Amino acid sequence: MSPDVIAAVMMSVVAAATPLLLAALGELVTEKAGVLNLGVEGMMLIGAVAGFAAAMLTGSWIVGIVAAAFAGMAMALIFAVLALTLLANQVATGLALTIIGVGLSALVGRPFIGVPLPRLPQLYVPGLTDLPVVGRLIFGQDLLVYLSFALVVGIWWFLEKSRAGLVLRAVGESHDSAHAIGYPVIGIRYLATLFGGACCGLGGAYLSLAVTPMWAENMVAGRGWIALALVVFATWKPVRTLAGAYLFGGLAFGQLFLQGLGFSIPSQFLSMLPYVATIVVLTLISRDATRIRLNTPACLGKSYHPDH
Amino acid sequence: MLKSTIKAAAIAVAAALIAAAAPASAADKLKVGFVYVGPVGDLGYSYQHDVGRIALQKALNDKVETTFVENVPEGADAERVIAQLAQSGHGLIFTTSFGFMNPTLKVAQRFPKVKFEHATGYKRANNVATYSARFHEGRTVIGAIAGKMTKSGIIGYIASFPIPEVVSGINAFTLSLKKVRPDAQVRVVWVNSWYDPGKEAAAAKALIDQGADVLSQHTDSPAPIQAAEERGIYAFGQSSDMSKFGPKAHLTSIVDIWDGYYINRAQAVLDNKWKSEDTWGGLDSGMVVLSPYNPNLPKDVVAMADQIKNDLIAHKITSFDGPFKNRDGKEVIPAGQHLNDQQILTMNYFVEGVQGDLPK
Numbered sequence: 039m040s041p042d043v044i045a046a047v048m049m050s051v052v053a054a055a056t057p058l059l060l061a062a063l064g065e066l067v068t069e070k071a072g073v074l075n076l077g078v079e080g081m082m083l084i085g086a087v088a089g090f091a092a093a094m095l096t097g098s099w100i101v102g103i104v105a106a107a108f109a110g111m112a113m114a115l116i117f118a119v120l121a122l123t124l125l126a127n128q129v130a131t132g133l134a135l136t137i138i139g140v141g142l143s144a145l146v147g148r149p150f151i152g153v154p155l156p157r158l159p160q161l162y163v164p165g166l167t168d169l170p171v172v173g174r175l176i177f178g179q180d181l182l183v184y185l186s187f188a189l190v191v192g193i194w195w196f197l198e199k200s201r202a203g204l205v206l207r208a209v210g211e212s213h214d215s216a217h218a219i220g221y222p223v224i225g226i227r228y229l230a231t232l233f234g235g236a237c238c239g240l241g242g243a244y245l246s247l248a249v250t251p252m253w254a255e256n257m258v259a260g261r262g263w264i265a266l267a268l269v270v271f272a273t274w275k276p277v278r279t280l281a282g283a284y285l286f287g288g289l290a291f292g293q294l295f296l297q298g299l300g301f302s303i304p305s306q307f308l309s310m311l312p313y314v315a316t317i318v319v320l321t322l323i324s325r326d327a328t329r330i331r332l333n334t335p336a337c338l339g340k341s342y343h344p345d346h
Numbered sequence: 347m348l349k350s351t352i353k354a355a356a357i358a359v360a361a362a363l364i365a366a367a368a369p370a371s372a373a374d375k376l377k378v379g380f381v382y383v384g385p386v387g388d389l390g391y392s393y394q395h396d397v398g399r400i401a402l403q404k405a406l407n408d409k410v411e412t413t414f415v416e417n418v419p420e421g422a423d424a425e426r427v428i429a430q431l432a433q434s435g436h437g438l439i440f441t442t443s444f445g446f447m448n449p450t451l452k453v454a455q456r457f458p459k460v461k462f463e464h465a466t467g468y469k470r471a472n473n474v475a476t477y478s479a480r481f482h483e484g485r486t487v488i489g490a491i492a493g494k495m496t497k498s499g500i501i502g503y504i505a506s507f508p509i510p511e512v513v514s515g516i517n518a519f520t521l522s523l524k525k526v527r528p529d530a531q532v533r534v535v536w537v538n539s540w541y542d543p544g545k546e547a548a549a550a551k552a553l554i555d556q557g558a559d560v561l562s563q564h565t566d567s568p569a570p571i572q573a574a575e576e577r578g579i580y581a582f583g584q585s586s587d588m589s590k591f592g593p594k595a596h597l598t599s600i601v602d603i604w605d606g607y608y609i610n611r612a613q614a615v616l617d618n619k620w621k622s623e624d625t626w627g628g629l630d631s632g633m634v635v636l637s638p639y640n641p642n643l644p645k646d647v648v649a650m651a652d653q654i655k656n657d658l659i660a661h662k663i664t665s666f667d668g669p670f671k672n673r674d675g676k677e678v679i680p681a682g683q684h685l686n687d688q689q690i691l692t693m694n695y696f697v698e699g700v701q702g703d704l705p706k
């Protein structure tokens with residue numbers, strides 16, 4: 039393969055990985071606060087339709103991206119009110135959120151079907167972007183790709199190094215203790231859930247603005263579930279999430295690439311690999327009790343009421 | 347499991363709507379029901395069926411009343427939807443996807459007075475007719491265009507599922523391509539979906555990275571056209587005209603037109619002349635149409651494409667004229683003969699020149 043082909047393949051892997059990475063990072067923060075929101079797919083769809091609609095109606099990418107983040111956040115707010123304030127079961131509420139997202143995005147998106155939109159612009163630095171192979175990879179991406187990398191670093195720093203991150207983790211590990219010390223458990227969980235929603239919205243918008251600049255019903259096509267699996271696969275660590283997203287994205291693209299070259303790997307087998315990999319990782323970490331305790335937020339998915 | 351839950355909920359709502367709408371309808375109008383496998387917003391297969399439904403409603407507005415149910419999964423749920431339509435007084439019901447075949451026949455047995463029409467299937471009954479279009483004829487035309495337009499000799503083909511309809515399309519395309527450009531090859535990538543823009547775009551990029559400079563697709567989203575436009579190569583659309591997604595890349599689309607068929611069949615019911623029969627229309631019947639060519643297509647290529655199209659319409663040639671060999675080098679059909687309909691409908695091999703896996 040020539041260097042140009044390698045660079046082109048890498049660009050396609052970036053396109054496949056970025057929506058997974060954005061959504062998984064958001065869900066990671068949500069889960070670190072002890073909230074299990076299974077509505078990733080629904081929030082991504084709402085983000086995709088809102089981002090596309092706003093970008094098309096205003097002609098501004100920034101408005102589109104911001105709208106996607108807010109739309110994802112609005113969905114997360116519905117979840118937060120139901121699951122955190124009204125103490126509904128988180129698993130059921132999350133599933134319901136996905137079902138709502140599928141239907142609502144299809145309804146809202148009706149006028150935007152079949153409307154073309156130019157791609158989210160990519161950076162161009164004269165000289166640097168023209169460098170062979172690495173030029174476009176490093177200096178030729180779009181805003182959301184750079185943002186996804188910034189988020190990896192930012193979230194890692196926040197969770198590992200900052201005091202606020204420590205508090206968020208404390209809420210996820212033991213909400214009773216955090217409450218006893220005087221932290222607003224519900225408030226912190228609200229913020230973490232909203233942040234997760236915003237990231238999922240951005241992940242959806244990456245699909246409708248950059249990968250395939252169009253709106254189509256159900257266009258997220260299961261990537262939200264892969265993002266959820268990815269968080270577990272990465273054992274709730276931002277840098278591992280990055281690696282996992284590129285691994286899953288690379289697998290998704292690689293199987294199509296290999297088919298074109300005439301290799302016959304059943305594509306169904308490759309489609310299930312991300313989930314198999316997640317189960318394998320789960321099994322491996324489950325063998326070591328300390329590792330689970332270190333990684334899985336202890337209060338994940340548990341409702342919290344201060345009076346209990 | 348989740349998906350089926352969503353669909354089940356959607357069906358319940360749809361069924362309730364149909365039931366609610368029933369008493370209000372005028373008794374003397376023929377009620378015509380349509381069952382779609384996808385959303386009407388797919389801008390592809392189900393969308394084109396709905397265009398046909400709307401045309402029927404317009405043409406016979408004072409005599410028919412049409413309803414549709416979209417997003418119906420193929421299987422047991424379909425049976426419930428079809429039965430619901432039959433029960434609520436529909437006299438003619440079109441079930442538009444291959445997987446509705448057995449449910450349609452089951453319901454038809456219970457409602458002998460209702461007429462059923464099943465698209466792309468092969469089982470008929472006294473009150474069940476079948477209809478389909480010879481999509482592969484369109485692929486014979488675009489295969490030849492691809493042969494003229496490719497420089498690298500590598501054509502990328504994004505395919506959905508390895509069913510005979512798709513396989514015969516790939517073969518018709520390849521046979522026609524190799525007549526124009528004998529050294530060309532077709533690279534097939536299966537995406538295992540009729541509609542997944544992200545995956546279709548990724549498949550398109552993978553093929554372009556491997557040197558393909560013309561793309562053909564048997565999936566329904568315009569994502570491959572967008573990818574072709576971005577990389578400056580050519581592509582053919584599918585099901586509906588996709589030119590606005592890639593004004594430079596898009597050469598033409600194979601479009602399914604059901605308008606005339608739906609109007610004729612409803613009229614036949616109204617005239618009491620409806621019979622159970624099998625219709626398989628091609629370019630000659632107007633069921634398969636090529637959307638307007640890209641204005642930049644060279645004149646000699648347009649002339650060649652039109653010649654092939656006219657020869658197909660006049661039945662001077664077919665998509666599968668012998669002699670040709672399958673990929674193992676075995677002769678499928680000798681010179682002077684062509685495949686019959688049954689052989690096309692059961693095609694499960696690739697012809698010479700196709701590269702890629704054919705899942706069994």
